[in-house]
Amino acid sequence: MSTEATARLEEIYAPIYKDLGRLEEFLQARFHSEEPFLLQLLEHIQKYRGKQIRPALLLLVARHTARSVTDDHVKIAGVIEIIHTATLVHDDILDDAALRHNVETLHRRWGERAGILLGDYLYSRAFALSTEVAGMAQVLSVATNTICEGELLQIGSRFRPDLGEETYFEIIRKKTATLHAVACSLGGVLSGLRKTDVDRLHDFGMDLGVAFQIIDDCLDYSGQEAVVGKSLGTDLRQGKATLPLIYLLERLDPASAAELIEALRHPLGPAVEARIARQVRETGAVADSMDRARAFIDSASSRISGFDADLRESLDQVAEYVISRRH
């Protein structure tokens, strides 16, 4: 993370500085095992810990809505981070990514077997922990199921460049935004907020998560690997039609669009890939996608307009961070 970005985030997280410490303690205690091999894997994935936006959202909601941030808040924030980590471990296998936060990915170091099973281990661990807090297990397991559904929908749509915006948004709502939404809403549930307020937090998280994924998809075209800290250019290679590519297709004349759609139905060579990626950047498709992400951030902000200033400001700051991130 750049120094500037770290400073920004530290400022935004200031109200939950202590709570993030409690979260860290919770996670370290849970990422432990008596088995040397398992311990090695668990210690490795601790290095994947990044900006922790999802648990931070929950803790910020908690800090501004509850009398105090409880152990249950911290526990569920931790469960959400563990679920997120599990998706990362499996994602890296799916993408055969070499790096995660500039660290060698688990499956590259210990093989796919270990990667698949550690992901399963983390999921089941997270579910087991979630049953320790009343009312949490169902929401979190259903959310995880929705995430998987989104990922499967994306797999079923590979090399189908004409899938269209609607399917794209369904995929990213499910695979990405679900967990942001749940982080925000469960923060509210655990503080005893009434349903309408919980729903508003949920909608805020959903919009934020969608913007987050659009930015991610933009960075895959326009980011720098060293800054982003992971392999880039993978979407085109894997036949994933993300928003920048969808916008490019909309902006081409019909004949060129048809030609490109045809080409995208199959894996491309590196030269063609590079050419299309350049087109995506130079035609303004990335910039337009960023504008779309900005619209989701504005929508997110409007969802929480009825809340007290402290909570609103905190969540808006996270949203601003998400839209301005370069990694």
Added chain:
Amino acid sequence: MSTEATARLEEIYAPIYKDLGRLEEFLQARFHSEEPFLLQLLEHIQKYRGKQIRPALLLLVARHTARSVTDDHVKIAGVIEIIHTATLVHDDILDDAALRHNVETLHRRWGERAGILLGDYLYSRAFALSTEVAGMAQVLSVATNTICEGELLQIGSRFRPDLGEETYFEIIRKKTATLHAVACSLGGVLSGLRKTDVDRLHDFGMDLGVAFQIIDDCLDYSGQEAVVGKSLGTDLRQGKATLPLIYLLERLDPASAAELIEALRHPLGPAVEARIARQVRETGAVADSMDRARAFIDSASSRISGFDADLRESLDQVAEYVISRRH
């Protein structure tokens, strides 16, 4: 399945004939999706449904201990079958198996991505369903976590032929027997049995599951692929030291054993593999392993000696089936 074995199983399952029908209905309703791609995958893995020993154990316990087999019994039997199916889908990727019940494996047909995510989808689906019955979610998520721990322990022990019996038994208790144990004990919990009886059922399931896995490990050396319905000979290829190999090492003179242990530290060529597999069969190491499985079946039977004759007979029949199975 051979006709004879099918007939045996039909007889054993006669008391729960109707309940298995309800289970089938439950599973078919849950293995459904509006998404065409996901539906395709879910329909494919329905063909994996085999002997259904785990849910049958739960339903047999239910039939003989409760006034009636409830929807909760059926639901949790279904959840256990879904968890089992998830492990199969991921196992097949780990083993790069081509066949499962003589059907093409999911990852071979739709790729590893689909396989990994469908497994995750099934796990999260199972957990979500388990939260619908009070007191089930924690036991089932902890059990699943234990299964993953066993699998990881096995991965960490690959190409370590001198791991010894103790580690072998820890691995198979965790990765296999846990789910048999939970199937039996939760059947009792849902019937309102007292804790000591639930514990006995648990121990029965644990012994049965250990025997089940030993037989599996024997079949990997001595079975016929067409009968067993899956790829065989994979343990040696993957550097897994199972009981037959451990027994072979114990039966060799020290010099030959040391030489073999050294050879087994690395992947072997097909010719060496075939030679060692023959040794395992011809030195009686498989037969000795079968004897050991028999001892676990006897132990299982002794665990339930205090129960009524009906339940005891039913469970003993399943145990006899497990020890005599050839697939």
